[in-house]
Amino acid sequence: MSCCAPGTEVAAIAALPSEEELRFAARDLGDGSRQLELSLPDVHCAGCIRTVESALSRLPSVDNARVNLSTRRVSVRWRGEAVPPIVPALVEAGYPPHLADDSQPSADPVLSELLRAVAVAGFAAGNIMLLSVSVWSGAEGATRDLFHWISALIALPALAISGRIYYRSAWNALRQRRMNMDVPIAIGVSLAYALSLYDTWHSGQHAYFDASVTLLFFLLIGRTLDHVMRNRARAAVTGLARLAPRGALVLGEDGTRDYRPLAEIRPGTRILVAAGERIPVDARVEAGHSDLDTALVSGESAPQPVAPGAEIQAGTLNLTGPLTLVALRPASESFLAEMVRMMEAAEGGRARYRRIADRVAALYAPVVHLTALVTCLGWVLAGAGWHEAITIAIAVLIITCPCALGLAVPIVQVVAARRLFENGILVKDGSGLERLAEADAVVFDKTGTLTLGQPRLTGTHRISPRHLEIAAALASHSRHPLSQAIAERTAGIIAFEEVREVPGHGVEGRLGSDLWRLGRASWAAGEEGEAGTVLARDGRIVARFAFSDGIRPGARAAVEALRADVGPVEMLSGDMEAACRAVAEDAGIDAWQSGLLPSGKVARIEELARQGHKVLMVGDGLNDAPALGAAHVSMAPASAADIGRNAADFVFLRLDLGAVTTARQVAVRAGRLIRQNIGIAVVYNLIAVPIAILGHVTPLVAAIAMSGSSILVIGNALRLLRTARPGADPRTAPAAGRTVTA
């Protein structure tokens, strides 16, 4: 047994990858073995690692299985062509897998490069500082020159390896005629090195090797932290379930069955979709009855029955019976692809938004360069020699180099992301935090966002316990969501004879001489004109069941808090009016619209944007994805459709909607700290720059000023951790136990 109870909301809606999909995804390693990466969102402790690894290692042909806990993936290597029963083994162990998105390899070359750069810069900075301290404490003459020469030698590889990141970025910015923070850094560091080399050659008294390398070291730390934060969130997000299958079982003219990748499915192709799988392309039903879960696609909470002739959309989940479909459109023109296109077209506030750091850099970099230039010319005019003037100008460049500024923003965002991570909220990137702090209107989706997207049985007091028990026993034979809601009530086991599920209609079973039917009223009672879900005995209705989509815990409190703190709150749904009204009342939302198409949601958000609002959109469905893209900032629950998750800036893993308020609070506080940090950096410059312009900055002063301001900025950022943690709130704790904990 593992310590962590699997069985999550996320896994419940996801179809497991089929063996054919695994074969497509596996990589041939060349020596007769194959390797596959699977994502396991539920893995999160040592016990999980052991359970998964030993379950997989027991399979006969498996060579090696290794869990990566950071990315929540397992990499399996096996011999031969045939895929070992990996998925059944994992499901049995309690860790339902998903196929990892292969566009996101688990190894991260950028992180490796950054780590390498930090290591080289740290090594060089440490050793040069050692030599510099000797020079500052009075080494003279030949010893000083020797130390300078050694410093120059150590600094050279550091600039080449660690500085490359900045040179590349600065060059890219200049080539596009833009300015970023890396331009003054690259120029300052290189000029300081060149001048120090010249001085060393001429046995000069001061050399800035230490300053240029230490600067790189500090800045690289900030950059690496920034990258680690984004990457971690991305890995966790891509590790969640995929919505689109990779292929489908194609039925050939001659009756053959062949699993083909999605790209090869053309209009007219006949495909088979088993119960529990997602529909791969837009299609028409040719044979079979079933129910479809369309919650993620259209926002409708009730499952839709389908019969031959019905047209269905890609991405919906086939619940009860196998279907034979005829593809109507290729995958590239499916509803899903259409949503992706709309989302890209809708890319609104986010594309226009410029990160605070970039805005500051755009102001800062020209000022720094101008100051240095004016200083140089000023000293020349005042009668100093060129060498002295240039030395002072470079001291100005170094002292203004945005060491504190380079750390000011990322360090706060890393701390904020850490804080949110502890509360089960993932941040895609820092600009999301900045935009969330600006939001002044909130738009919620209904199904799956304000509600759990799972029906709950209501009004059970009107049903006799005996009938409830019979219904629950029958319902346990079906995976229809309504059946499962009833089956939750089961107490004892009633042994039926010949239980049978009739896809699209319900379940029937024989108990002695009585035929019990649970399902659609028109079928169970055998007459038209009846509606709803009923239990019938020999064609006579004995009980009616009512359902409501359970509202998320904390929804009402979150809506109230957001209204007070952010601004007007609205609900936009694709579902029917009655369902919307009930949820809106429960959640305390006055402004809502029902029956909206995806374009309707986008239109409403754009209307709000025209009125000057910055909209926070919280949604989960495929139909929300364009709206998530159009909003100024967006959030999605972990159970959202994958394109929705990719479009959202934040993903929350727990059931509680309080995540939205938590994220907003942290974002606002982070924004305040960022402004404070920038303020600190500016004050530091106001003090340091005049000193530098007057020519009083020696390498020692530069080193102290730089480290001092960086420590101040880091210390200020850490204040974000030093308050009561909402994670300790008992309200959120029970929910955390059932979901994927971060």
Added chain:
Amino acid sequence: MSMLIFLIPVALFLGGISLLAFLWAVRSGQYEDLDGAAQRILLDDDKPSS
């Protein structure tokens, strides 16, 4: 001061060794699963990860 002839190369050499060790660790993927490394120490037997 002639000790410096030895001491500086020795200091750089030792520092260089640790730098190389770190670069090797990065390259061989030891920094790819920091959370996992923290948890694996709690496992008693190393068999599954052999």
